[in-house]
Amino acid sequence: MTKTKTPNYSHLLPPSWKSQVSSWLTEDTPSFDYGGFVVGEDLREAFLWGKGSKPAVLAGTPFVDEIFRLLDCTVEWHVAEGDEFEPIKHVATVRGKARYLLLGERIALNLLARCSGIATASKRTKDLADSYGFRGVIAGTRKTTPGFRLVEKYGMIVGGIDPHRFDLSSMIMLKDNHIWSAGSVTAAITRAREVGGFSLLLDVEVRDEEEANEAIAAGADVIMLDNIEGGELVSVARRLRDRWEGKGKKFLLETSGGITESNLRERAISGIDILSTSSVHQSVQHIDFSLKIQIPPS
Incomplete structure (x- = not known):
């Protein structure tokens, strides 16, 4: 039997999506990077951890990849987009200069937390409806966050609705x-x-x-x-x-x-x-992620 190929959800994204990612970086550091001055540019490795107390669906990896690409960092994923993981899970490893890792940290974590939260709620709702014998379509709504609709709609798709x-x-x-x-x-x-x-x-x-x-x-x-x-x-x-x-x-x-x-x-x-339903994206519980720079061996 031929194994079903995991879909590449990033192929859904429009040409304009990368400019949105760039604007997030501009918004978050509009002037001086004081923290970056403290840590400098030594090469470092950081572990991305999926936390919380319940299984979650990973969603938003193309956006995270682009955030760190713009900062000359690389991301190695250990969990595939759309896969469910049990916390606490080493989801990815990010490599680059220390100050660039920290420049992208909060944007990437916030993005991943919300997108994964929407994907997780979407999957949970669909699975529940399936268990009731429902054979119709579960859909989100347009009650999305202005300026963040692309990410939220993307999360619904990754979650299977x-x-x-x-x-x-x-x-x-x-x-x-x-x-x-x-x-x-x-x-x-x-x-x-x-x-x-x-x-x-x-x-x-x-x-x-x-x-x-x-x-x-x-x-x-x-x-x-x-x-x-x-x-x-x-x-x-x-x-x-x-x-x-x-x-x-x-x-x-x-x-x-x-x-x-x-x-x-x-x-x-x-x-x-x-x-x-808007319950899969409005006031949805975010998934907790953290990024920890690893201390190099002495």
């Missing part, structure tokens, strides 16, 4: 404010279709079954049943499927709003195609 739309241009999503401003669900969808063309899916947030039927009739591709849960979600999803069966309307049903690991079971039902 769908990143949902990346930005406002990735998919047409009509939420309550769009619908109220346009006057109705149908009016909002009609106007969106005039400019969106055939290549963009149209995802429409609805408050109830009546709005869902209006959105399906008007040609929405995805119906987001916002904050509908429990037995009502099951009933609404079933009635929508039954009503539109054989009528030439293809649509996906999405559940969203307030979904956490504690209530995932009641939302991960067979009638739902997409389960979108």
Whole structure:
């Protein structure tokens, strides 16, 4: 049997991503490097440790590689991107001049902590949904940190879930404010279709079954049943499927709003195609990492 090749997630990154890394270094040391003056430029080796108390998914290695590359340091990874590790784990070894190791230390640790935290939460949520028999898509949301979206969406992908739309241009999503401003669900969808063309899916947030039927009739591709849960979600999803069966309307049903690991079971039902949640990236617990310069033998 052929072994599945580990995907190279760095191939997803756009050409602009390296300039973001450079800007992080500029932000962190805008003037004098006082600490660097103290340690100098002796060649040193530093161990990157994955800490904490629970297994974690490693995510963010391309960004860390670039941080240290810009500082003329090298990184040797002992854990592959996307792999789960048990703490305390020697995750990588970084080599370079002492002051450059310390210039990149905090940026790399902060980046790795958040990206790995998102990947870990994403994997845990997907595994939990799988255990409930859910066969749909688990997706993150666009409720990301301004200026850090690329890293956070990347972490979701490494963790094994769908990143949902990346930005406002990735998919047409009509939420309550769009619908109220346009006057109705149908009016909002009609106007969106005039400019969106055939290549963009149209995802429409609805408050109830009546709005869902209006959105399906008007040609929405995805119906987001916002904050509908429990037995009502099951009933609404079933009635929508039954009503539109054989009528030439293809649509996906999405559940969203307030979904956490504690209530995932009641939302991960067979009638739902997409389960979108911000719990995998908003207020997610970071993974603890540390970088320790090794003292050379005397």
